[in-house]
Amino acid sequence: MYKDTNCGEPREATVGSQVTVAGWVHRRRDHGNLIFIDLRDRSGLLQVVFNPEYGEKAHDLAGSLRSEWVVQITGKVVSRLPGAENPDLPTGMVELSATDLVVLNRSLTPPFEIVDDSEVDANTRLKYRFIDLRRPRMQEILKLRHKVTHIMWDYLTEKEFTQVETPILIKSTPEGARDYVVPSRVHPGDFYALPQSPQQLKQLLMVSGVERYFQIARCFRDEDLRADRQPEHTQLDFEMSFVHQDDVMAVVEELYMKIANETRPDAKIPATFPRLTYAEAMERFGSDKPDLRFGMELTTITETAASSDARVFQAVASSGGSIRGFVATGCGNYGRRQTDNLTEFAKSSGAQGLVFIALDESAPSIDALEEDHIKSPLKKFLSLDVIKKIATEMGAEPGDLMLIVAGTEKLANTVLSNLRGEMAKRLDLADPNEFSFVWVYDFPLFEWEEELNKFEPAHHVFSSPKAEHMDYLESDPGKVIGTLWDLVCNGSEMGSGSIRIHDKDLQTRLFNIIGYTEDQINDRFGQLLTAFTYGAPPHGGMGLGLDRLVAILAGESAIREVIAFPKTQSAYDPLFEAPSPIEDQQLEELHVRIVMPKT
RNA sequence: GGUCCCGUGGUGUAGUGGUCUAACACGCCUCCCUGUCAAGGAGGAGAUCGUCAGUUCAAAUCUGAUCGGGAUCGCCA
Numbered sequence: 001m002y003k004d005t006n007c008g009e010p011r012e013a014t015v016g017s018q019v020t021v022a023g024w025v026h027r028r029r030d031h032g033n034l035i036f037i038d039l040r041d042r043s044g045l046l047q048v049v050f051n052p053e054y055g056e057k058a059h060d061l062a063g064s065l066r067s068e069w070v071v072q073i074t075g076k077v078v079s080r081l082p083g084a085e086n087p088d089l090p091t092g093m094v095e096l097s098a099t100d101l102v103v104l105n106r107s108l109t110p111p112f113e114i115v116d117d118s119e120v121d122a123n124t125r126l127k128y129r130f131i132d133l134r135r136p137r138m139q140e141i142l143k144l145r146h147k148v149t150h151i152m153w154d155y156l157t158e159k160e161f162t163q164v165e166t167p168i169l170i171k172s173t174p175e176g177a178r179d180y181v182v183p184s185r186v187h188p189g190d191f192y193a194l195p196q197s198p199q200q201l202k203q204l205l206m207v208s209g210v211e212r213y214f215q216i217a218r219c220f221r222d223e224d225l226r227a228d229r230q231p232e233h234t235q236l237d238f239e240m241s242f243v244h245q246d247d248v249m250a251v252v253e254e255l256y257m258k259i260a261n262e263t264r265p266d267a268k269i270p271a272t273f274p275r276l277t278y279a280e281a282m283e284r285f286g287s288d289k290p291d292l293r294f295g296m297e298l299t300t301i302t303e304t305a306a307s308s309d310a311r312v313f314q315a316v317a318s319s320g321g322s323i324r325g326f327v328a329t330g331c332g333n334y335g336r337r338q339t340d341n342l343t344e345f346a347k348s349s350g351a352q353g354l355v356f357i358a359l360d361e362s363a364p365s366i367d368a369l370e371e372d373h374i375k376s377p378l379k380k381f382l383s384l385d386v387i388k389k390i391a392t393e394m395g396a397e398p399g400d401l402m403l404i405v406a407g408t409e410k411l412a413n414t415v416l417s418n419l420r421g422e423m424a425k426r427l428d429l430a431d432p433n434e435f436s437f438v439w440v441y442d443f444p445l446f447e448w449e450e451e452l453n454k455f456e457p458a459h460h461v462f463s464s465p466k467a468e469h470m471d472y473l474e475s476d477p478g479k480v481i482g483t484l485w486d487l488v489c490n491g492s493e494m495g496s497g498s499i500r501i502h503d504k505d506l507q508t509r510l511f512n513i514i515g516y517t518e519d520q521i522n523d524r525f526g527q528l529l530t531a532f533t534y535g536a537p538p539h540g541g542m543g544l545g546l547d548r549l550v551a552i553l554a555g556e557s558a559i560r561e562v563i564a565f566p567k568t569q570s571a572y573d574p575l576f577e578a579p580s581p582i583e584d585q586q587l588e589e590l591h592v593r594i595v596m597p598k599t
Numbered sequence: 600g601g602u603c604c605c606g607u608g609g610u611g612u613a614g615u616g617g618u619c620u621a622a623c624a625c626g627c628c629u630c631c632c633u634g635u636c637a638a639g640g641a642g643g644a645g646a647u648c649g650u651c652a653g654u655u656c657a658a659a660u661c662u663g664a665u666c667g668g669g670a671u672c673g674c675c676a
Contacts, residue, residue, distance in 0.1 A: 029639090033633045034635080038636070049635090066627095113626070115637090121611095224674060569668070
């Protein structure tokens with residue numbers, strides 16, 4: 001070894017010992033005859049002092065050191081001079097008095113500083129990701145991610161799960177997300193696809209009698225990127241045989257509790273994860289992934305609003321729409337600019353407009369509201385009585401701002417849940433140190449796709465309908481609830497699970513409802529259906545996003561920050577400069593011809 | 600595919616029609632310095648302001664296009 005001690009280790013207890021350390025020159029403070037170096041390795045920082053009295057050659061050489069040079073230093077751990085201690089460093093009571101210095105490698109001046117608080121352009125960071133990852137913060141995240149997966153392995157092993165790897169080169173199944181495809185050299189004209197998830201494979205493993213499978217699996221989707229979406233992401237994928245919904249949830253709940261407690265002991269975590277039905281989540285929060293860290297729940301006021309003289313409300317109500325809203329507590333004093341801003345926000349989420357009713361805090365009570373206490377663009381059309389009634393229904397008090405959206409139920413929900421999140425951000429209501437896990441269950445199995453004029457699976461086609469809904473699978477698919485649930489935390493979807501179908505006939509019925517032809521079914525799912533005819537056990541499981549989990553634990557909003565080598569928003573890797581053209585010979589071998597898009 | 604924000608020495612920012620021959624901080628280079636820890640002091644180098652076109656007597660600054668980054672809608676079973 002080039003070192004016998006890590007930089008972060010020396011303490012007062014080790015004073016007097018002779019040690020050799022190795023690492024990167026983090027900073028140099030040259031006083032001429034006395035030179036200080038902060039030496040950095042994965043364990044932390046150690047101050048090294050070069051004094052010609054103790055090592056003349058080392059001192060001479062130390063004068064030429066520069067940032068990020070890699071060095072090996074031998075010396076004695078000594079107490080710092082009284083008054084020269086640095087309480088900000090764990091090793092701050094001591095320093096290394098250097099006697100020998102070896103330069104193991106030099107470094108160019110790095111393109112940016114290796115410190116946590118510099119906000120460097122994303123492109124530069126990714127181009128020099130190997131330097132970016134030297135930042136203590138990034139090292140911390142890499143270790144956090146490792147710790148999370150380690151706990152997963154340990155916990156699931158203890159629960160008698162078997163880890164099984166599944167192929168990366170598999171088959172394209174064109175529904176759902178766009179596939180990444182790989183041309184086959186051996187089969188001209190044919191392509192593999194990278195898996196969007198190991199869904200069918202893990203179900204096949206259940207048929208194989210594995211009973212408890214897990215994998216920390218890479219999943220690929222060729223869709224546009226977002227802060228929380230990369231072309232490849234990692235899932236904790238698992239599946240269990242002979243289980244019901246509660247059995248699956250119990251595993252995840254215990255595991256995630258353990259992960260959160262062990263990695264973030266400082267954070268607030270619910271003792272058990274609350275459960276909401278999909279219908280309740282939509283009703284109370286307008287979203288199937290509600291953030292439960294704050295209130296501002298939604299209220300439906302369709303009838304009361306429609307009883308006013310406001311034509312917007314009347315029109316929406318009579319066309320079967322919904323008028324809903326929530327109370328932004330203490331925002332009754334919002335001025336024109338702020339309300340305009342919120343209207344703008346609502347419109348960007350698809351709303352026609354935003355109706356607000358501001359109640360001045362000088363009003364003694366809702367009952368005693370007077371015209372002067374009210375500000376609203378619809379004031380002319382809303383009688384005092386109607387406003388009082390709306391305020392009472394919504395639970396508003398003087399000094400509050402009521403935000404109301406009218407439209408189809410779906411639109412009102414989308415807009416209001418976005419607006420609710422936005423208000424929480426503005427009012428700083430969401431505690432970043434709280435992990436508000438919640439189960440959302442009883443999802444509908446199908447969604448009506450307006451544009452395609454047909455039903456599509458709300459999650460995926462393998463989820464089992466509730467037994468009591470089997471009868472109207474064909475007659476009214478929209479009403480069918482699946483044994484299908486999500487794990488949600490702080491307003492983002494952390495994973496999705498279900499009890500699967502294990503019966504060929506039922507699975508075929510589901511395929512028929514969403515309009516697959518027999519050929520399509522056989523081509524894409526033949527292997528699964530065949531397997532089902534050879535004694536498939538009842539089974540269920542989940543796929544849980546690892547990147548999003550680590551991001552939430554790390555307090556990061558973009559999963560890019562918790563992936564060692566991520567891609568930019570245009571799915572480009574500035575470090576490797578991927579994707580890139582390949583040699584003509586490679587194309588030839590793969591039987592692929594390039595056709596550039598017309599510009 | 601749409602919308603919005605950003606692009607100025609190595610890094611982060613300021614400058615929004617002439618005063619820009621482009622400012623500041625950090626970093627970098629040289630020298631001085633034995634107790635610093637974001638060391639200090641003195642001096643120095645480094646940018647045709649993402650690119651292209653246009654408007655103008657005059658463009659970092661205005662307009663258009665384009666490229667790149669980011670946010671978001673569509674998309675993401």
